[in-house]
Amino acid sequence: MSIAWVFPGQGSQKPGMAEQVMSLPGALERFELASQVLGRDLLEICGKNESKKEGINDLDDTRNTQPALFTVESLLVDEMKRQGREAQLLAGHSLGEFVALYGAEVIDVKTALVLLKRRSELMAQAGGGAMTAVMGFDRNQLEELVEATEGVVIANDNSSAQVVLSGSEKAINSVISNLSCKRAIPLKVSGAFHSPFMEEASNTFAVELDKASFSDAIIPVLSNASPKPICDCSILKERVKAQMTTGVRWRETMQEMMSQGITNLVEIGPGNVLGGLAKRSMPGISINQLATAIDLGY
Numbered sequence: 276m277s278i279a280w281v282f283p284g285q286g287s288q289k290p291g292m293a294e295q296v297m298s299l300p301g302a303l304e305r306f307e308l309a310s311q312v313l314g315r316d317l318l319e320i321c322g323k324n325e326s327k328k329e330g331i332n333d334l335d336d337t338r339n340t341q342p343a344l345f346t347v348e349s350l351l352v353d354e355m356k357r358q359g360r361e362a363q364l365l366a367g368h369s370l371g372e373f374v375a376l377y378g379a380e381v382i383d384v385k386t387a388l389v390l391l392k393r394r395s396e397l398m399a400q401a402g403g404g405a406m407t408a409v410m411g412f413d414r415n416q417l418e419e420l421v422e423a424t425e426g427v428v429i430a431n432d433n434s435s436a437q438v439v440l441s442g443s444e445k446a447i448n449s450v451i452s453n454l455s456c457k458r459a460i461p462l463k464v465s466g467a468f469h470s471p472f473m474e475e476a477s478n479t480f481a482v483e484l485d486k487a488s489f490s491d492a493i494i495p496v497l498s499n500a501s502p503k504p505i506c507d508c509s510i511l512k513e514r515v516k517a518q519m520t521t522g523v524r525w526r527e528t529m530q531e532m533m534s535q536g537i538t539n540l541v542e543i544g545p546g547n548v549l550g551g552l553a554k555r556s557m558p559g560i561s562i563n564q565l566a567t568a569i570d571l572g573y
Contacts, residue, residue, distance in 0.1 A: 278539045279364040279532050282371030287546035288340050293321035295567035296350045309346045312388040341370050341395040348374040348544040354571050366497035366528050379492035393483045397476035404467025405444040410437050411457025420450045430469035431523040434556045441470035477519035502528040529556050
């Protein structure tokens with residue numbers, strides 16, 4: 276049996292999700308470190324069911340969401356390794372790529388948290404633009420419309436039947452109005468993520484990445500920008516640099532897993548988004564979701 280561990284990104288967060296992992300070894304210390312790096316109480320933020328008046332204390336604020344999901348998912352990874360569980364490939368969706376890099380021992384916890392603090396700040400500051408999820412479409416028609424429309428790209432190519440468009444609101448609406456599709460849902464985001472709109476933020480983040488220490492992966496990682504398994508740390512860093520302005524190529528990631536003989540997909544983190552995509556796109560795949568300490572026997 277060949278196993279891939281996959282890690283969900285923003286949108287999978289849930290209020291109170293920290294409570295589900297606090298019985299794992301090192302959980303309190305991990306959240307204390309994250310809070311120290313961020314300068315605010317991440318454990319308290321994760322435990323809230325309602326937002327405070329200040330957006331910075333809201334779990335759905337990307338400046339909190341990204342480090343919160345990493346902290347929860349990294350604790351689950353640690354316990355899986357402690358139990359002797361193994362994987363042949365790792366991949367993460369957008370933010371989840373940083374968990375994959377941690378799981379492959381490319382970066383350590385503090386490096387990941389410092390990078391995600393800066394990444395989330397830059398993404399929150401990069402205003403302008405919009406994102407819309409599109410389901411049930413003709414891919415050829417979609418690609419032709421995107422190619423012919425300036426200011427819009429496919430940001431998340433999640434599956435053959437689901438993508439997310441990113442760019443100017445006008446350009447996105449132009450594509451949607453001419454596209455035959457089942458559903459088009461505007462996303463509540465602060466900017467056009469994974470598009471050229473993020474170029475300035477990406478360039479600034481690249482400087483931070485250059486300062487960070489990366490090691491060669493102990494498990495091959497499939498990157499969002501280039502979903503081919505790789506262990507070379509310099510290549511993995513360059514792929515992370517490209518992530519902000521290029522799309523999340525998850526459809527190709529799943530195809531690559533199939534070509535690599537993956538038979539079991541383990542989604543590590545809140546929700547079941549990636550498992551759901553795999554169920555519809557990877558025939559015969561066995562899917563497991565691990566989101567809580569209980570799932571790991573605690």
